Amino acid sequence: MNLLTSPLLTDLYQLTMLQGYVDEDMHEDAVFEFYVRNLPENRGFLMAAGLETLLTFLEGMRFSGEELRYLEGTGRYSKGLLDYLASFRFSGDIYAMPEGTVFFENEPVVRIVAPLPEAQLIETRLINILHFEILIASKAARCVLAAADSAMLVDFGVRRAHGAEAGLLAARATYIAGFAGTSTVLAEALFGIPVFGTMAHSYIEAHEDELEAFLGFARANPDNVTLLIDTYDVHRGAKKTIEASRILAGEGIKVRAIRLDSGDLFTLSKDVRKILDGGGLTAVQIFASGNLDEHIIRELLVRGAPIDGFGVGTKLDTSEDAPYLECAYKLMEYSGKPRFKKSQGKATVPGRKQVFRQFEGQTMVRDILSLEGDVVEGKPLLKKVMNRGKKVAGVTVLKDIASHARMQLTSLPPHLQSLLTSPPYPVTISPALSKLKKDMERQAGV
Amino acid sequence: MNLLTSPLLTDLYQLTMLQGYVDEDMHEDAVFEFYVRNLPENRGFLMAAGLETLLTFLEGMRFSGEELRYLEGTGRYSKGLLDYLASFRFSGDIYAMPEGTVFFENEPVVRIVAPLPEAQLIETRLINILHFEILIASKAARCVLAAADSAMLVDFGVRRAHGAEAGLLAARATYIAGFAGTSTVLAEALFGIPVFGTMAHSYIEAHEDELEAFLGFARANPDNVTLLIDTYDVHRGAKKTIEASRILAGEGIKVRAIRLDSGDLFTLSKDVRKILDGGGLTAVQIFASGNLDEHIIRELLVRGAPIDGFGVGTKLDTSEDAPYLECAYKLMEYSGKPRFKKSQGKATVPGRKQVFRQFEGQTMVRDILSLEGDVVEGKPLLKKVMNRGKKVAGVTVLKDIASHARMQLTSLPPHLQSLLTSPPYPVTISPALSKLKKDMERQAGV
Numbered sequence: 001m002n003l004l005t006s007p008l009l010t011d012l013y014q015l016t017m018l019q020g021y022v023d024e025d026m027h028e029d030a031v032f033e034f035y036v037r038n039l040p041e042n043r044g045f046l047m048a049a050g051l052e053t054l055l056t057f058l059e060g061m062r063f064s065g066e067e068l069r070y071l072e073g074t075g076r077y078s079k080g081l082l083d084y085l086a087s088f089r090f091s092g093d094i095y096a097m098p099e100g101t102v103f104f105e106n107e108p109v110v111r112i113v114a115p116l117p118e119a120q121l122i123e124t125r126l127i128n129i130l131h132f133e134i135l136i137a138s139k140a141a142r143c144v145l146a147a148a149d150s151a152m153l154v155d156f157g158v159r160r161a162h163g164a165e166a167g168l169l170a171a172r173a174t175y176i177a178g179f180a181g182t183s184t185v186l187a188e189a190l191f192g193i194p195v196f197g198t199m200a201h202s203y204i205e206a207h208e209d210e211l212e213a214f215l216g217f218a219r220a221n222p223d224n225v226t227l228l229i230d231t232y233d234v235h236r237g238a239k240k241t242i243e244a245s246r247i248l249a250g251e252g253i254k255v256r257a258i259r260l261d262s263g264d265l266f267t268l269s270k271d272v273r274k275i276l277d278g279g280g281l282t283a284v285q286i287f288a289s290g291n292l293d294e295h296i297i298r299e300l301l302v303r304g305a306p307i308d309g310f311g312v313g314t315k316l317d318t319s320e321d322a323p324y325l326e327c328a329y330k331l332m333e334y335s336g337k338p339r340f341k342k343s344q345g346k347a348t349v350p351g352r353k354q355v356f357r358q359f360e361g362q363t364m365v366r367d368i369l370s371l372e373g374d375v376v377e378g379k380p381l382l383k384k385v386m387n388r389g390k391k392v393a394g395v396t397v398l399k400d401i402a403s404h405a406r407m408q409l410t411s412l413p414p415h416l417q418s419l420l421t422s423p424p425y426p427v428t429i430s431p432a433l434s435k436l437k438k439d440m441e442r443q444a445g446v
Numbered sequence: 447m448n449l450l451t452s453p454l455l456t457d458l459y460q461l462t463m464l465q466g467y468v469d470e471d472m473h474e475d476a477v478f479e480f481y482v483r484n485l486p487e488n489r490g491f492l493m494a495a496g497l498e499t500l501l502t503f504l505e506g507m508r509f510s511g512e513e514l515r516y517l518e519g520t521g522r523y524s525k526g527l528l529d530y531l532a533s534f535r536f537s538g539d540i541y542a543m544p545e546g547t548v549f550f551e552n553e554p555v556v557r558i559v560a561p562l563p564e565a566q567l568i569e570t571r572l573i574n575i576l577h578f579e580i581l582i583a584s585k586a587a588r589c590v591l592a593a594a595d596s597a598m599l600v601d602f603g604v605r606r607a608h609g610a611e612a613g614l615l616a617a618r619a620t621y622i623a624g625f626a627g628t629s630t631v632l633a634e635a636l637f638g639i640p641v642f643g644t645m646a647h648s649y650i651e652a653h654e655d656e657l658e659a660f661l662g663f664a665r666a667n668p669d670n671v672t673l674l675i676d677t678y679d680v681h682r683g684a685k686k687t688i689e690a691s692r693i694l695a696g697e698g699i700k701v702r703a704i705r706l707d708s709g710d711l712f713t714l715s716k717d718v719r720k721i722l723d724g725g726g727l728t729a730v731q732i733f734a735s736g737n738l739d740e741h742i743i744r745e746l747l748v749r750g751a752p753i754d755g756f757g758v759g760t761k762l763d764t765s766e767d768a769p770y771l772e773c774a775y776k777l778m779e780y781s782g783k784p785r786f787k788k789s790q791g792k793a794t795v796p797g798r799k800q801v802f803r804q805f806e807g808q809t810m811v812r813d814i815l816s817l818e819g820d821v822v823e824g825k826p827l828l829k830k831v832m833n834r835g836k837k838v839a840g841v842t843v844l845k846d847i848a849s850h851a852r853m854q855l856t857s858l859p860p861h862l863q864s865l866l867t868s869p870p871y872p873v874t875i876s877p878a879l880s881k882l883k884k885d886m887e888r889q890a891g892v
Contacts, residue, residue: 001636010630012642030652123646131605156457159577162581163574163607163609164449165610184457186454186455197457202777233788320769344709
């Protein structure tokens with residue numbers, strides 16, 4: 001069983017519900033929407049991501065012989081259900097915001113239209129994929145706003161990301177949001193994302209002498225010489241960089257950068273810049289890492305720290321200040337009839353919805369949440385991306401998705417480009433949608 | 447390339463360092479230790495987990511032809527390094543605390559002894575696996591302490607876990623810590639962990655009527671009837687449960703439980719218990735879910751909420767209040783010589799270390815951090831688990847690991863069984879280790 005493609009990476013209740021749907025012959029079309037109920041305290045907007053990952057999963061979603069034998073062996077499912085699963089293919093239509101699109105609370109990001117058991121069965125993995133990539137792209141977008149084109153950003157988070165897939169997909173989501181690349185090698189191999197990285201402290205420590213380590217590393221990697229200078233003492237490390245640089249110059253090797261990974265990055269970067277410049281190494285860049293987030297990046301750059309690039313790791317790949325989103329995947333229509341739930345604090349807005357975005361000049365100023373067929377001023381954000389189980393040609397090149405995301409960030413209202421909590425972006429519900437909701441509630445007697 | 451087994455799920459710097467080690471012929475044995483620098487604010491102890499996952503990964507760690515071709519295609523690596531990688535096998539020894547063991551800051555949980563390039567290359571994925579399972583087992587252990595045997599706990603977090611592997615391994619880590627099971631089907635298929643789950647709100651909504659949904663579900667799943675009663679109105683849902691129960695009794699089907707997923711769980715569970723008891727359903731259990739964590743569980747149980755089981759999801763599987771640990775994997779010795787780094791706030795303690803735990807009666811009272819060969823009173827916690835790249839027979843049955851964890855929790859000092867911040871557990875450094883550290887620092891002139 002392959003963890004990434006297995007339809008068994010699901011909640012048990014999907015299978016028990018399917019047992020009901022199959023027994024009761026409930027195969028009419030259902031409409032589900034994925035959205036985020038409310039933004040975390042520290043987020044003024046979110047960024048769509050994960051769609052391509054999801055569509056690829058859905059196109060290949062099959063039960064293998066081994067999986068079917070396991071299911072049969074549990075004794076929990078009828079022959080009818082097992083037969084259904086054996087021939088399962090996702091055959092639905094999907095409408096979605098393109099990856100990289102900025103969105104807000106209660107706005108459908110993805111809408112699924114498929115026979116009820118299919119739309120139900122995909123729920124767990126759909127949320128698992130979209131939630132994570134959106135979470136990380138949204139956090140990364142804040143780092144990109146903080147760096148504001150004055151420093152390069154690289155994802156360093158794979159080691160403390162939550163498991164293998166989180167490590168890999170964080171590289172994807174951060175690249176979409178505007179990072180230059182990642183340290184994760186597999187992200188280059190699978191997605192073509194640029195990779196960065198040079199040495200750890202252990203490399204220095206394993207050598208008898210820091211200078212010897214610098215020289216050994218540079219000779220082994222002559223095109224990629226970034227020296228880590230804080231293993232023992234940063235100032236001494238900076239001076240040894242000059243020494244190494246002189247020796248290496250004679251061999252035709254250039255030191256490109258140094259890295260700082262601890263201490264007061266503001267003071268140290270200033271000191272190191274002075275030492276390097278004094279040694280004639282004005283072209284050698286300073287790269288910083290260690291416990292960074294968007295706030296520290298902005299603070300360092302605003303105060304004028306001479307840092308050319310940042311490696312952002314743990315706090316990015318775990319979205320440390322908001323490690324989850326209140327997202328939901330909810331039934332909006334079944335068999336042509338709108339549906340809703342009224343659970344306290346978790347009520348839904350029924351019907352097939354569309355988001356219309358209004359602009360003033362290049363700046364987004366207001367979103368209207370309405371029904372799909374409604375005529376509303378503004379640009380509709382959801383587009384068809386899958387037709388009867390097959391991907392529709394769309395933007396799938398990561399570079400193009402990243403360009404779209406960049407445009408989105410520049411069209412944010414100025415107050416949302418700040419990192420601070422700010423008045424929420426206006427999202428209003430259209431009269432048509434409002435009426436449907438009230439009618440439904442009256443009908444249900446609630 | 448298989449994400450879970452690929453040696454390319456690593457940081458680029460592991461490969462650039464290996465280029466150096468291979469060029470410089472640095473193949474002597476290195477000793478690395480994995481530990482947590484400081485506990486998060488909300489954790490008085492941590493729980494070891496992930497070891498079996500790690501050992502399985504290391505035993506199978508190979509570069510495939512496809513991976514080697516990709517590496518060669520980048521033009522970054524020498525023929526010598528590519529040859530080294532093509533024949534790579536992990537051949538080291540590993541010492542570790544058994545999974546389920548409670549541990550504290552700066553204590554080595556896993557120690558690797560292997561030729562330097564091997565010990566270095568495994569770093570990223572080793573941290574990625576151990577960090578996550580420890581993170582989740584430690585959070586789950588707090589939920590187990592909160593439930594204190596008066597309610598059953600089930601992991602519901604797969605959908606908002608960070609990616610596929612996090613979803614699967616969270617089921618494993620929470621089961622180790624004392625959960626009864628998980629909703630994640632694949633965890634049953636792969637690990638034999640008990641699975642739980644019944645229906646979502648969409649199931650109720652897709653039916654024209656709540657009662658009809660209850661009956662349809664129960665008939666399709668006669669051995670596993672838990673009804674979700676908060677889709678429209680909890681009190682009405684409880685009454686319909688009685689109605690459904692009467693009809694189903696005639697068909698030989700028993701309702702086993704109801705689930706509440708929203709609102710004020712204390713008041714609602716009291717109300718529902720009264721309604722069910724009034725209808726003769728005293729044996730029907732109440733199961734609660736929705737935004738739970740250890741604090742809410744303890745609060746509900748202390749106040750006497752009649753809840754028999756909890757589904758704990760998002761806040762558990764993301765370790766929401768502490769989504770990462772300050773863990774490290776550091777070089778302690780190379781070629782028979784202790785090594786250390788002095789980076790600000792990240793200095794290491796050199797040498798091959800062992801943790802000795804002292805008890806008073808059944809209660810752990812003090813840990814001594816010392817060198818491996820040192821004679822110190824107490825029970826040594828690290829044991830050999832891998833010999834020359836092969837697993838040594840040990841405890842690998844999940845049930846047995848869970849029993850060990852249970853014993854560990856009962857031997858915690860009482861103040862650490864509380865959920866509140868408490869005085870730290872005493873971990874002291876032995877004189878021998880202290881002396882080595884000072885000697886090293888003097889030698890390095892720092």
